[in-house]
Amino acid sequence: MLEVLNLACSRGEHPLFTGLSFALKASELMQVQGSNGSGKTTLLRTLCGFLQQDDGEIRWDGQNVRQAKEEYLSAMFYLGHHNAIKDELSALENFSISAGLAGYQVDEKTALSALRRMGLRGRERLPVKVLSQGQRRRVALARLLVEEARLWILDEPLTALDVGAVSLMEELIGEQLSKGGSVIFTTHQPLAVAGVETQRLPLS
Amino acid sequence: MKRLSLLGLLGLVIRRDLLLAMRRRSDVLTTLVFFVMVVSLFPLGVGPEPEMLRKMAPGVVWVAALLASMLSLARMFSADYLDGTLEQMLLAPQSFSVLVLGKIIGHWLLSGLPLVLIAPVLGVQFDMSGDALMVLLIGLLLGTPVLSMIGAIGAALTLGLRGGGVLVSLLVLPLCIPVLIFGTAAVDAVTAGMDYTTNLALLGAFMLFALTFTPLVTAQALKISME
Numbered sequence: 001m002l003e004v005l006n007l008a009c010s011r012g013e014h015p016l017f018t019g020l021s022f023a024l025k026a027s028e029l030m031q032v033q034g035s036n037g038s039g040k041t042t043l044l045r046t047l048c049g050f051l052q053q054d055d056g057e058i059r060w061d062g063q064n065v066r067q068a069k070e071e072y073l074s075a076m077f078y079l080g081h082h083n084a085i086k087d088e089l090s091a092l093e094n095f096s097i098s099a100g101l102a103g104y105q106v107d108e109k110t111a112l113s114a115l116r117r118m119g120l121r122g123r124e125r126l127p128v129k130v131l132s133q134g135q136r137r138r139v140a141l142a143r144l145l146v147e148e149a150r151l152w153i154l155d156e157p158l159t160a161l162d163v164g165a166v167s168l169m170e171e172l173i174g175e176q177l178s179k180g181g182s183v184i185f186t187t188h189q190p191l192a193v194a195g196v197e198t199q200r201l202p203l204s
Numbered sequence: 205m206k207r208l209s210l211l212g213l214l215g216l217v218i219r220r221d222l223l224l225a226m227r228r229r230s231d232v233l234t235t236l237v238f239f240v241m242v243v244s245l246f247p248l249g250v251g252p253e254p255e256m257l258r259k260m261a262p263g264v265v266w267v268a269a270l271l272a273s274m275l276s277l278a279r280m281f282s283a284d285y286l287d288g289t290l291e292q293m294l295l296a297p298q299s300f301s302v303l304v305l306g307k308i309i310g311h312w313l314l315s316g317l318p319l320v321l322i323a324p325v326l327g328v329q330f331d332m333s334g335d336a337l338m339v340l341l342i343g344l345l346l347g348t349p350v351l352s353m354i355g356a357i358g359a360a361l362t363l364g365l366r367g368g369g370v371l372v373s374l375l376v377l378p379l380c381i382p383v384l385i386f387g388t389a390a391v392d393a394v395t396a397g398m399d400y401t402t403n404l405a406l407l408g409a410f411m412l413f414a415l416t417f418t419p420l421v422t423a424q425a426l427k428i429s430m431e
Contacts, residue, residue, distance in 0.1 A: 048295060051431055074297035082288025088227035100216045101289075101296055101303070105206040127227075 001025055001182060002047075002151060007056035009042050016042055017203055020056070024151075027177045029196050030184045034203035040186040041080070043203065044155050047184070048078045060151075074103065077149035081156060083140035087129035091115055091139045094128055099143050106146055114145040119165060133160040144172055152176060154185040166191065210302055217306025218313070225314050231279065235315045236322065239272040243326045254331045261330035262340060262391035266384050269319050269344060273351040274376065276315040278369040280307065280359040281426065290430065304426065305419040308356045316348035332391075339394045339404070343387040346407040353411075353418040354379050360425035383410060 001024060008018040016039030024030050032040045045051045047058060049065065058065045060072040085094040092111055099106045106114075115124050118138040128136055137160050144152065152173075158166055166189065173183050174193045185191075192198070208216065225232050246264045247257055284290040284307075293303045323344055324337045332340070358376035362368035390403035 048291075050291065050294065070297050073295055076295070078291070078295055080288060080291060082286075082291070084288035084292045086224060086283075086287065086289070088224055093223070097216065097220050098289075098292060100208055100213070101292055103208050103213070103297055105208050105212065 001061060002184070003059040003062075004047075005057045005059070007043075007046070007058070008054040009039060009046050009051065010054055011039075011042055015054075018055070020203075022201055024182050024184055024199075026150075026180045026182060027196075028182045028199060029173065029177055029193060030182075030199040030201055031191070032184065032186045032201045032203060038203040040203060041155055044078070044153050044184070044186065045080070047153055048076070049073075075150045076153065077102075077144065077147055077151070078153040079140055079143075079155065079157060081159070083136050085128055085136060085139055088127060090125045090127055091120055091131065091135075092124045094139055095142055098140070099146055102143070102147055104147055110146060114142045115139070117145060117168075118142045119168070134162055134165060137161055138165060141169070141172075144176075150181045152181065152183040152185070154183065156186055156188075158187050158189045158191065170194075208298075210298055213296070213298055214302055214306045214309075217303050218310045221307065221310030222313065225310075231276065232314050232318065235272050235276050236318045238275055239268050239319050240322065240326065242268040242271065244329065247329055257330040258332060258336075258395070261327060261332050262336070262388040264330070265323055265326060265340060265344075266347075266387045269323070269348060270351060270377070270380055270384060272319060273315055273348065273355060274373045276311065277355040277359045277372050277376065278362075280311050280356060281363050282359075282368075285363050285430070290426065294427065294430065300427075301419040301423040304356070304423045308352055308419065308422070311356070312349050312352040316352050320344040320348055333395065335394050336391050339400050340391050342404055343390045343407060346404065346411050347383045347387045350383050350407070350410050350414045351380055353414040353422075356422045357418055357425055360422045360429060363426065363429040383407065386410075 003023045005021050007020040009016050032043060034040050042051060046053050060068055060075070065072045084098055089097070092115065095111050095115060096106050112124055118141060120135060120138055123131060123135065128139060141157065157169060161169065170191060170193050174196065176183055177193065177196055243264055246260070250256065281290060284293070294300055296303060320341065324341055327337045327340055355376050358372040361375065362372045365371060386403045386406045390400045393400035393403060
């Protein structure tokens with residue numbers, strides 16, 4: 001599925017890593033590890049195509065992602081540090097709109113059940129500005145339940161989440177892997193999915 | 205799960221921007237109030253001679269519309285940039301330019317169309333004739349989308365820069381001069397009893413030209429700004 005060959009990235013004049021190669025196959029879970037500033041976010045953003053790599057190649061199903069852009073983008077889900085939700089809109093509106101931007105038409109029933117599974121029962125129609133940081137993160141993560149992405153790229157998905165939500169995330173990642181999807185993520189919190197070995201990708 | 209078509213996606217972006225504006229009305233009203241104020245100040249400043257007012261009316265309305273549309277440009281992409289929505293738009297498997305076109309249309313509906321609708325009322329302050337008001341209205345209807353479209357390129361290029369608001373005006377205003385010239389010339393022509401259709405046709409041509417190219421250019425500029 002995802003193959004990275006000899007990747008080199010830098011931020012400004014400062015080189016972050018060179019010669020990085022790894023492969024992520026179906027049903028595999030990979031955690032990118034490294035201290036602050038080691039280039040975890042840069043790596044994930046490069047995988048998304050926001051940043052240009054200095055050298056190397058990223059392949060999806062054996063094709064360079066620049067050539068197979070549409071297939072790659074429709075098979076991929078990315079959530080970064082920002083939740084991409086609007087304070088003025090309700091959780092439900094935010095959810096339908098962000099799923100819509102990714103190309104999915106979600107009816108209200110599906111949307112409500114996704115938000116409820118994320119622990120937002122009773123708060124579906126409240127404007128997001130009255131929700132806590134953790135609840136906002138849950139609204140953003142609810143898209144994982146409806147979008148059929150084979151590859152999840154999650155940058156610090158557990159930020160602001162409580163213990164219950166962390167175990168829910170472990171459950172969701174477990175489901176994704178059992179469906180044959182794969183997940184690459186960064187976190188500074190412990191995250192363990194039962195019965196799955198987490199591959200570690202250290203950046204220095 | 206059902207997939208959205210390109211048109212569905214375009215509609216979604218426009219509906220979203222209108223919904224956001226409904227929840228945050230002050231942004232729309234600022235532009236409109238600014239336009240009304242600037243245009244209304246002129247009769248007070250230069251005196252009430254009807255002959256002079258009639259002569260300067262098209263220029264005043266057009267310049268005020270140009271400045272008013274600059275006001276909201278800096279906000280066009282900045283909120284989406286700051287909260288990460290723009291990143292998600294860039295990841296949409298469909299063409300990013302279509303989403304950008306949706307944002308541009310949304311911007312025009314919120315900051316261009318209100319000006320067009322109120323302009324005839326303001327024109328009455330300047331004792332403009334019925335024909336002149338009609339041509340002014342059509343001219344603005346053709347010209348203000350061009351201002352939004354050219355403005356989008358400037359807004360995309362200055363995204364995330366400090367003092368971007370001033371810079372965007374410096375970038376965009378010179379490019380809007382042709383619209384201003386042909387927009388006012390059309391009204392002058394009808395007042396002088398000459399053929400005004402050439403000027404309007406040119407404005408229409410500008411609009412079609414901008415409609416074809418600016419979404420692509422803006423999309424590229426946004427990609428560069430987001431690196």
